[in-house]
Amino acid sequence: MTKRHAQVSQAPTNPRAAGGPPRFDVADLYRGPLGDVDPRPADAVPVDEKLRQAYFWIVNHAIISPFYDLEFVDAPPATFNLGEHQTRVVLPTAQSYSSYVLLPLLNLAVRRRCLLIGGPGRGKTVIATLLGLLAGYTPREMKQGIQHGQPQMTIADLLGNPLPSSLVSATTMDDVKIAWRKWLGMRVKIIDEYNRIPTRTQSALLTVMADEYAELYDQIYECPPAAWYLTANDDAGGGTYQVIEALRDRIDVVVKALHFNTRFFGELLERVESGQRPEELVPPEIVFTGPELDRMEREIRAIHLPAPLLRRMEFFAAQFEFFEPAGRTIEYQTKDTVKVAAVPFETFAARGSAEDLGAQTRNGLSVRALTTCLVFAKALAWFRGGREVGFDDVRQILPFVLHDKLVQQKDAAFFDAAENAPYRADLVGWIRVLFDRACAEYDRLGRDQADPVGEALATFDRGLEGLDEATVDERLAGLERRLREIEQGGKLYGHLFDDVLALKYLHQRYTNYRAWLRARGAAP
Amino acid sequence: MSGGAATLLATWRDALNARFAQHGGELAPEAMLAFMRRTVVPILDGWDGEPPVAALMALFDLGALGLRVGLCGEAEASRFERVLVARAPGLRPLIAKAPGLVLRGLGNGYLNVARARGPEAAAAWFEALAAAAPRCPEPSALLDLGIVLGWRAGLAEARDAALDRVGRFEPALIAALFGAPVIDADPARRFCRPGATGPLGPLAQVATVGGFVGFGGPFRRPPRAAVVADRLVCTDGDATFELHADVFGARLVPAAWAHAGAQAAPAAGPCAGVVAEPVADSHHVRVLGRREAGA
Numbered sequence: 037m038t039k040r041h042a043q044v045s046q047a048p049t050n051p052r053a054a055g056g057p058p059r060f061d062v063a064d065l066y067r068g069p070l071g072d073v074d075p076r077p078a079d080a081v082p083v084d085e086k087l088r089q090a091y092f093w094i095v096n097h098a099i100i101s102p103f104y105d106l107e108f109v110d111a112p113p114a115t116f117n118l119g120e121h122q123t124r125v126v127l128p129t130a131q132s133y134s135s136y137v138l139l140p141l142l143n144l145a146v147r148r149r150c151l152l153i154g155g156p157g158r159g160k161t162v163i164a165t166l167l168g169l170l171a172g173y174t175p176r177e178m179k180q181g182i183q184h185g186q187p188q189m190t191i192a193d194l195l196g197n198p199l200p201s202s203l204v205s206a207t208t209m210d211d212v213k214i215a216w217r218k219w220l221g222m223r224v225k226i227i228d229e230y231n232r233i234p235t236r237t238q239s240a241l242l243t244v245m246a247d248e249y250a251e252l253y254d255q256i257y258e259c260p261p262a263a264w265y266l267t268a269n270d271d272a273g274g275g276t277y278q279v280i281e282a283l284r285d286r287i288d289v290v291v292k293a294l295h296f297n298t299r300f301f302g303e304l305l306e307r308v309e310s311g312q313r314p315e316e317l318v319p320p321e322i323v324f325t326g327p328e329l330d331r332m333e334r335e336i337r338a339i340h341l342p343a344p345l346l347r348r349m350e351f352f353a354a355q356f357e358f359f360e361p362a363g364r365t366i367e368y369q370t371k372d373t374v375k376v377a378a379v380p381f382e383t384f385a386a387r388g389s390a391e392d393l394g395a396q397t398r399n400g401l402s403v404r405a406l407t408t409c410l411v412f413a414k415a416l417a418w419f420r421g422g423r424e425v426g427f428d429d430v431r432q433i434l435p436f437v438l439h440d441k442l443v444q445q446k447d448a449a450f451f452d453a454a455e456n457a458p459y460r461a462d463l464v465g466w467i468r469v470l471f472d473r474a475c476a477e478y479d480r481l482g483r484d485q486a487d488p489v490g491e492a493l494a495t496f497d498r499g500l501e502g503l504d505e506a507t508v509d510e511r512l513a514g515l516e517r518r519l520r521e522i523e524q525g526g527k528l529y530g531h532l533f534d535d536v537l538a539l540k541y542l543h544q545r546y547t548n549y550r551a552w553l554r555a556r557g558a559a560p
Numbered sequence: 561m562s563g564g565a566a567t568l569l570a571t572w573r574d575a576l577n578a579r580f581a582q583h584g585g586e587l588a589p590e591a592m593l594a595f596m597r598r599t600v601v602p603i604l605d606g607w608d609g610e611p612p613v614a615a616l617m618a619l620f621d622l623g624a625l626g627l628r629v630g631l632c633g634e635a636e637a638s639r640f641e642r643v644l645v646a647r648a649p650g651l652r653p654l655i656a657k658a659p660g661l662v663l664r665g666l667g668n669g670y671l672n673v674a675r676a677r678g679p680e681a682a683a684a685w686f687e688a689l690a691a692a693a694p695r696c697p698e699p700s701a702l703l704d705l706g707i708v709l710g711w712r713a714g715l716a717e718a719r720d721a722a723l724d725r726v727g728r729f730e731p732a733l734i735a736a737l738f739g740a741p742v743i744d745a746d747p748a749r750r751f752c753r754p755g756a757t758g759p760l761g762p763l764a765q766v767a768t769v770g771g772f773v774g775f776g777g778p779f780r781r782p783p784r785a786a787v788v789a790d791r792l793v794c795t796d797g798d799a800t801f802e803l804h805a806d807v808f809g810a811r812l813v814p815a816a817w818a819h820a821g822a823q824a825a826p827a828a829g830p831c832a833g834v835v836a837e838p839v840a841d842s843h844h845v846r847v848l849g850r851r852e853a854g855a
Contacts, residue, residue, distance in 0.1 A: 057789045057817045060717040060804075062707050068668030069629045070622065073661055075703035316578060320618075320660040 071321065083324070083332045084418055087145060090170055090322040091419075094137050098166055098314035099159055100300050104132040105464070106432045108420070121455070131420070135464075139291045139436050140167055140265065142415040144224070144324075145332040148408065149245060149264040149286055151230075151440065154293025156269055161228055162315070164265035168224040169318045171263070172325060178226070178315075181219040185232035187276050191240045194233075195220065195250045195257075209254040216257045220250055223262050223329065230266040230283075232276040242283045261333075288408040290439035292464070339414040340424035344484055349409065349430060351483060351531050352474040355393040356442065357400025358533035359384075366536060371399050381445070390450045393470055393477075394530040398443040405441040412437050435467035442467060488518050489535045496542055500549050508550045515543045564611040565604035569596075572613060576620055587627055591634040595623040599632070599641045603648045603655075618659035622667055631667050639683045640670050647690030658699040665699075666690075669706050676811070677714045685713045688737075695733055704728070708737065714809030717802075719750070747832040750806040751849035761853040763835065765846050767810035769803065770794065772843040778812055779843040785836035786825035788818040792836055794845050795822040803847065805834050810847045 066073035074081050095101055108130040116125045143150035144167050152160040161182070168178040183194060195217060202213035219225060225244075227233075233241065244250050245264060250257040266287065268279075296304075307313075324332075361384040362373040374381060381398055389395065412433045417425040446460050459466035478484075492515060519539050522532055569576070580592060600619045604611040626632035631640050644651070644666070655662050666686065674682035688709050689702070696702040704725040711722035723745045726734055731741035740755025749756075751766050771777020779796040785803070786793055792803045793815050800819040801812035815822075828836055835848035 057791065057815075060719075060721055060813075062703075062718070062721045065672050065707060065710050065715070065718065066665045066668045066703060068664075068671050070625045070631070070664040070667040070671075071660070073665040073668060073703070075665065075700060075707070316575075320614075 071319070074321075081328075083328050083335065084421060086322060086324070086328070087141060087332065087419060088421075090324075091133070091138060091141055093319060093322055094141070094163070094166060094314075095134055097317070099137055099163055100296070100303050101134040101136050101294065102297055102300060103134045103136065103294050104128060105135050105294075106133040106138060106416075108132050108428055108432070121458075134294075135436060136291055136294055137163065138416075138419070139289055139412075140164065141170075142412060142419060143167075143265070143289060144171065144263045144329070145419075146336055146411050146415050147223075147261045147263045147329075147333055148288040148411065149266065151287045151290045152265060152267045152293060153290060154269070158293035158296075160267040160293055161226070164224075164226045164228075164267065165315055166318065167263065167265065168222070168226065169315060170322060170324055171224045171329060172323055173222065173224065175315050177222075178224075181222050181224070182226045182228055183219060185227060185229040187232060187234060189233050189237050191237050191252070194237055194240055195244075195252050198253055212253045212255065214252050214255045214257070216250065216252075220244065220257055220259050223260060223326065225262045225264045227264070227266045229268060231268045231279050235277055235280060238277070238280050238283050242280065242286065245283070245286050284440060285402070285404065287440055289412060289436050291436060336411070336415045336418045339418050339422070341410065341414065342424055345425060345427060345430060347483065347487065347490060348427075348475060348478055349413075350534075351478045352434075352471055353401050353406055353409075354534040355470070355474055355530035356397045358394055358528065358530040360528060366533075366540075369533065371397070375399065390448075390453065390456075391473075392529065393473060396445055396448045396450050396466075396470065398445045399441075401438070401441060405438065408437050409434060431468065431471055434471050435464040438467050439463050442470075489538050492518070492542055493538060496545065500545075503549070505550060505553050508546050508553070512543060512546050512550070515539050515546070564607050564609075565601040565616075568604060568611055568613065568616050569601075572616060575617075579617070579620055580624060587624065588634070591627055592623060594635075595627060595632050595641075596620070598637050599623065599645055602645050603652070606648055607652060612656060612659065615655055615659040618655070618663045621660070622663045626667055629671065631671055639679070640667070640686060643683070643686050643690055647687075647693065650693040651690055654693060654696060654699050654702050662699050662702065665703050665706065669703075669710065673710055673713055673715070677809070681713045685709050688712075692733070692736070712737065712808055714811070716804035716806050716809045716811045717813050719804065719806055748850070749852075750833045752852040753807060753855065756852040756855070758852045758854070760850040761855060763848050763850055766849045766851065767805055767847040768844050769805075769810050769812050769847060770842075770844040777843055782838060782841060782843055783845060784838055785828040785845065786818075786822045787828045787831050788815075788821035788825055790831070791815075791818065792828060792831040792834055793818045793822050794836055794838075795819065796843075797823065803834065803836050803845070805847045805849065807851075 062075050063072070066075050107126055107128040109126070109128050110130040113129050114127045117123065118125055140150050140152065140163055152164065154160055165175075165178045165182070168181065169175065173181065183189075196215050199213040199215055202211060206212045227241065230238075230241070240250070244259060248259045248261065250259065357370045357372065359371045359374060360369050362371065363369050371381075374384070409430075413425045413430045416433050417423075417429040420429070422429070442463075444460065444463070444466065450456055451460055456469075459469065483490075492511075495511070519536065522528075522536060525532070528536070580587075580589070600616070600623065603619060604616060607615075623632055626640070627634060630638070632638050633641065637645070651662070651666075666689070669689075670682050670686050673685045685706075689706050692705055692709075693702055696705055707718055708722045708725050708729075711718040723743065726743050729737075734743065735741040738754040743754050744752065744757075749760065752760070770779055770783060773780050778799065778801055779794075780798050781796040783794040783796045786795060793800050794803055794812060795801070795818075800815050800822045802815040802818065804811050804813060833849055837846040837848055838844075839846055
């Protein structure tokens with residue numbers, strides 16, 4: 037490893053068309069062989085640019101990850117159909133990224149929970165440690181901060197211990213002083229091999245992860261907002277202990293460590309010979325301060341998500357929860373009803389058609405999952421230098437966010453086709469196909485041009501104030517007309533199920549309002 | 561070695577050795593040790609309290625990279641080092657806040673000014689900057705000051721950026737730097753001394769730029785002047801340069817962005833108070849402007 041490992045990619049890392057002839061850049065005076073310096077005050081340096089520099093430093097110098105599975109194109113790309121299965125290989129025309137590096141980095145920016153999965157020795161812990169270093173911690177602090185899951189791990193190992201002296205002298209629980217573990221206060225938290233932690237300790241971990249506090253002897257330790265990294269060797273979350281479902285559900289994004297490309301063996305040799313580790317060589321230019329991390333999170337939240345794209349995401353998300361055989365009451369015709377009732381899914385002989393996207397999953401999407409989709413789509417758009425989320429941002433990010441959220445119905449009719457069988461294992465590819473098909477259906481239905489239920493909701497959102505009874509009657513008739521159309525359409529699909537419930541909701545709100553109008557009119 | 565440096569060096573010995581292996585390459589260990597002794601140790605020993613590790617590492621990197629490019633001396637202290645050590649009391653608070661940023665900024669700035677205006681100008685730039693460091697509350701303010709002093713040292717292309725920063729300085733600091741509490745940003749008065757308020761004199765030659773490539777100049781053929789995008793450029797048909805000129809100096813800066821436009825543009829007239837007048841059968845360009853009357 038040579039001094040080139042200290043190099044940080046020069047800005048702009050994602051160049052866009054310039055807005056006129058260049059002028060003297062004050063940074064020019066401070067560029068040079070000692071390493072470039074950005075003379076602006078810390079709060080004026082674009083943090084998205086800095087995060088891109090961090091990304092390129094990691095992929096160029098720290099983690100050998102020569103993959104571009106987050107593909108972006110801005111012109112017709114060259115494509116090739118390879119192998120017996122005619123696998124389509126696309127050469128992206130726009131800046132594309134390795135999910136294994138980018139998603140953990142975005143997780144640092146949005147301070148969520150990222151699971152890194154893959155076999156031993158794939159660099160999962162290394163990348164998590166690097167992100168801690170980018171957050172300003174020293175290698176020593178990171179070594180102290182990593183929690184290594186193991187079958188004997190106790191709650192005290194995880195959270196801390198009561199001080200023996202206070203334990204002896206305490207007359208009430210409040211008197212007990214707790215020596216909290218330092219990692220609880222860190223902005224980057226790493227749990228290595230989380231599926232080797234005993235179930236009881238997992239519950240304590242869940243409280244820290246979900247509610248950002250730890251509790252021991254009635255004492256509370258409030259943890260700062262943090263980016264979490266959990267590692268596991270087993271995709272299914274197996275390991276020594278079964279991971280409790282609530283803990284799995286708290287994971288926002290799942291990243292798979294890809295295999296080692298043997299064409300890069302030479303780089304490995306170079307590292308072996310230099311005897312140095314990337315963790316020791318993080319350039320200071322790409323280390324983030326606390327305020328910079330806060331700023332990133334704020335900037336990402338402020339990224340705009342256009343209404344038509346949101347509507348498309350709604351349509352996609354609507355496909356999965358509906359499960360007609362689950363009940364006779366429309367509100368309970370959901371996969372959640374089956375799950376809560378602890379009835380085996382297989383009890384229902386409902387394989388669905390290959391076209392029914394909802395038939396391919398055993399569950400729907402929770403509010404948490406949908407929130408995470410929005411957050412990471414914004415983060416990806418921000419990272420790419422955009423001001424609003426684009427279709428490709430959503431398409432590329434969904435598989436990683438929904439990887440652990442959508443449970444596949446592996447015997448669904450869709451997977452019977454030979455060309456679809458690989459999707460039983462390739463969850464990223466499968467979720468992307470789900471989204472593409474949902475979008476194709478959305479376009480076929482012309483929802484961008486006509487969305488009666490969406491329009492009815494928008495009309496209602498404008499308020500009821502001043503509406504007379506005749507208008508209310510007219511709107512109620514419109515809602516019933518729309519329901520009649522759905523009735524005549526025959527089979528119900530997920531998106532129609534949500535439409536029906538929305539129409540019922542609107543009908544009830546208008547009915548209540550009409551009752552109020554009548555009551556007011558009848559009053560003396 | 562007695563103060564904070566000794567403890568710090570002993571504690572971080574292994575890390576420094578690894579860093580030397582990373583940056584050192586062909587560098588002689590003796591040269592690095594000499595740099596540590598004469599520059600790093602005095603700066604850290606004078607620290608008020610325990611010096612931060614980051615400052616040690618940044619100073620170490622400064623030496624390891626600076627020795628390679630001549631910023632630091634192999635056998636004895638360079639001018640840069642001498643000023644750094646002598647002015648350490650004023651620089652320490654800023655180094656403490658952002659060690660890498662401040663030291664890399666100072667080093668790169670010194671090298672860039674030296675390349676553009678020569679070693680004397682670079683030494684004067686650094687001396688003035690380090691002397692004014694106690695007036696800078698933050699590292700970014702120090703770097704802003706460096707831009708202004710770079711402009712004063714003759715980096716005419718930094719004029720707009722420097723004027724922008726001067727506007728944020730206290731009048732006392734501006735007066736200390738320029739001998740007048742206010743700088744007139746009017747392009748027409750760009751060749752007047754700071755603080756001069758009298759009427760402008762006649763158009764006169766204020767500088768000469770250019771030269772033949774064989775003698776270290778930028779042009780292969782006698783150049784012509786043109787205005788592209790409201791900016792004054794000189795081109796010999798092969799390469800194009802933007803002309804920056806004011807009271808502190810005149811410079812030609814590569815302007816590939818203007819090359820195509822310059823070939824098609826007619827001969828230039830005055831542009832923002834500057835006239836570029838090619839000299840017949842010469843690779844030089846006369847720079848004309850109006851100083852204050854009587855100057």
